[in-house]
Amino acid sequence: DAGVIQSPRHEVTEMGQEVTLRCKPISGHNSLFWYRQTMMRGLELLIYFNNNVPIDDSGMPEDRFSAKMPNASFSTLKIQPSEPRDSAVYFCASSPAEGGIYEQYFGPGTRLTVT
Amino acid sequence: AQKVTQAQTEISVVEKEDVTLDCVYETRDTTYYLFWYKQPPSGELVFLIRRNSFDEQNEISGRYSWNFQKSTSSFNFTITASQVVDSAVYFCALSEPGGGFKTIFGAGTRLFVKA
DSSP: OOOOOESEEEEEOOOOOOEEEEEEEOOOOOOEEEEEEEETTEEEEEEEEEEEEEEETTOOOOOEEEEEETTEEEEEESSSOOOOOEEEEEEEEESSSTTSSOOOOOOOOOOEEOO | OOEEEEEOOOEETTTOOOOOEEEEOOOOOOOOEEEEEEEEEOOOOEEEEETTOOOOOOEEETEEEEEEEGGGGGGEEESSSSOOGGEEEEEEEEGGGGGGTEEEEEEEEEEEEOO
16 A cells, blocks of 8 residues: 655755645545654644644744645645745655544655755 | 653664663643654654553564653663664654644654664
């Protein structure tokens, strides 16, 4: 079975450009999570969805960040406009149950570099 | 508020040595869930184990074992007879209803196993 799929794997963009990260969760999983990992701040939860509905977006840094989950098999994380401090690895994860009760399965991540 | 502390930033051992990674957590809830994840150099986080707060039984899986002690709020991870392939960053994580079942990750412990 396929795991969590993320695209692109690497993204290099210039400051001010729009960036869209994509995620396909494991089929049948009810929850989807977006994380950001940096050396300074470690692994941070940005937002998570239960059954396609955003439950907690308190980790989203600011209005430049937005996330959507139009259906059970697809989610996007958008940054507009991007800034150099957004450079990080962004992970998507999915879980078979709601919230963080059960283990999460992570995608390979998208390494974003904003110049 | 929930918190996970992994005081060991980096550990270096020689192959075949045993090594214990410490994890101390804080929570006000009686029901909560603890996890360990491994992040090898390839970057993808891999789930290792899940424990709920009502199950204090220690667990062994091959060379891996986990010691859960509610009295000291610790959930330590031991690797017996370490191997070079165990080199990775290991994260301890906590999820609790008081935090909306958001998963909070510790800062991680980087383990180097030398041949």
